Amino acid sequence: MVLNSKALHVTGALLVSTMLLQPSSFAQxxxxDSTANLTLRNFFFERTFTAPNYPQDKAREWTQSFIFDLRSGFTSGTIGVGVDVLGKYAVKLDGGAGRYGALLLPKDRDGEPADNFGRLGVALKARLGAxxxxxxxxxxxxxxxTADDFRAxxxxxxxxxxSSQDIKHWTLYAGQLNKSSLRNDSSMEDLAFGSAHSDAFNYLGGDYRSESKNTTIRLWSGQLEDIYQQQYVGLNQRWQLSTSATLNTNIGYFWGKDDGSAKAGRLDNRTASLMIGLGVYEHTFSIGLQQVSGDTGWMRISGTGGIYLANNTFNHAFDNPREKSWQLRYDLxxxxxxxxxxxxxxxxVRGEDVRLQKIDNGSEWVRxxxxxxxxxxxxxxNLAVRWRNASVRRDFNNSDYDENRVILTYPINIL
Known part of the structure; x- marks a missing residue:
């Protein structure tokens, strides 16, 4: 069943009506219990393409963003109601059409990067118990x-x-998503997987967290109607080896196939992911292992992130068909x-055995x-400054590049 815009508006109207019927407790x-903050994000992105005969030498964009996040409390009473507001707006500081390609900005109709873009999102909410x-x-x-938040x-x-936390140690979810606004777009569009489109992503999930909070088990299922269905099981485990050493493991397994009328064709994927991290005092040494099996790559809605994969990076998730990858990581x-x-x-991170059209055994690495x-x-x-430097090399797709990102973030607490 698809919840179209009319159904969402009707549900929202019912929540508003519930608010208005509780005037004495509305404000309390x-x-x-409301929180509100404004995050200022200054994002500079420059990518230098090193592959021979690539259409452009550089992609460079620079933006100033304003992200307003208001999360209200709930009215008192048996059923509490509230509202969340997410406002986002970005202004171009640099980035002409000849340097477009960092995906910080959308393009205007004339082909030039937009001078500014943004949107205002509102979510109404109601609570009964937990x-x-x-x-x-x-x-x-x-x-x-996972909504992507790696750009402006x-x-x-x-x-x-x-969502419900009425069962001890468990958080249960059921939902349907109908449209998405990409990280470099102000419009709300149908959900996509490649060139195939759908107006409904249905999901069920449950997260179990132990009393000690050292163990988390995740069980999830999703369906992008008439395109794919996917399941996931994950385990996060933390061990305190000594007063100065900890061991963390993150194990995940996805499996999925095509759904309904299979608008994207036959799909068959299984992706296993393992990240192990040893923390000793201020140092953390990590190893990531990941294997993609089946005839197609890991499945996700277009534009979303892959942070639940061990070898997901700022640039790539190593999720091509048949790809096997490993990672060495150090944090200080x-x-x-x-x-x-x-x-x-x-x-x-290095990946091998990539199987794509006309590619039988491709390899790639990211530093x-x-x-x-x-x-x-x-x-x-709380002003944060981050410098990210990366190199990507592949023996396929002619898409080698080096890049630098400088990100300044300053959160301002309003409530």
Whole structure:
């Protein structure tokens, strides 16, 4: 069943009516438990293409973004109601048509990058006990659909979701998403998988977290109607080996196939993912292993992230058909050396046995480093500066490049 825009509006109207029927308690919990913040994000992105005969030498864009996030509390009473508002707006500081390609900005009709873009998303919500219904627009972060937030503005989705924590240790979900606004677009469009489109992504999921909070089990199922269906099982486990050492494991397995009328053709995928991290004092050493099986690559709605895959990076998820990949990663927190707020991450990921059209055994590698600093005190407290440097090399697709990203983020608490 597809919840079209009319159905969403009717549900939203019912929630508003519930608010209005509780005038005496409307402001109390709604305002007192509200949070609101404005995040200023300055994003500079430059990519240098090194592959021979590539159509352009560089892609360079620079934006200033404003992301307003208001999350109200709930009115008092048996059924509490509230509203979440997500406003996002970005202004171009640099980036002509000849340098377009960083995907920070959309293109205008004349082919030039837009001078600015943004949208306002609203989600109405109602709560009964520990069960919450949300209808409208928001950023889902789920194993089978994750809104991308790696550019100027975050991706958002429109739909409805029911979540519940009424069962101890469990958070249960059921929902349907109908449309999406990409990270470099202000419009709301049908969901896509390649050139195939659908107006409904249905999902069910459950997360179990142990009393110690050291174990998390995730069970999920999703269906992009008439395109694909996908299941996921995951396990996160943390062991405290000593006062100075911890071991973290993240194991995940996806499997899926085509659905209904199979608008994208026959699909068959199984993706296994494992990340192991050993933390010793301020140092963390990690190994990532990932294998894609079946005739097609890992399945996801166009524009979404792959953060639940071990070898997902800022640039790539190593999720091509038949691809086997491994990762070596090192993280350092400088707080133990008298420099709180300073951090370093560097990793190398290599994938092999890629099977694409006319590619029988492709290989690729990514090297990425991030140096970040968060100001700890004073008038600029919480201002974060991140520099990301990366190189991508492939023996297929003629798409080698080096890149730099500089991101300044400053959160301002309003409520």
């Amino acid at each position: 919990g709604l305002v007192e 069960t919450e219904l949300k209808v409208g627009e928001w950023m889902p972060n789920l194993p089978i659909v 503005l975050p991706q958002t989705f429109e739909g409805a979701q029911l 927190n400088f707080a133990g050396y008298g420099l709180p707020g300073l951090s370093l991450m560097t990793r190398y 990425e480093t991030e140096l970040g600093y968060v100001i700890q005190s004073g008038p600029a407290k």
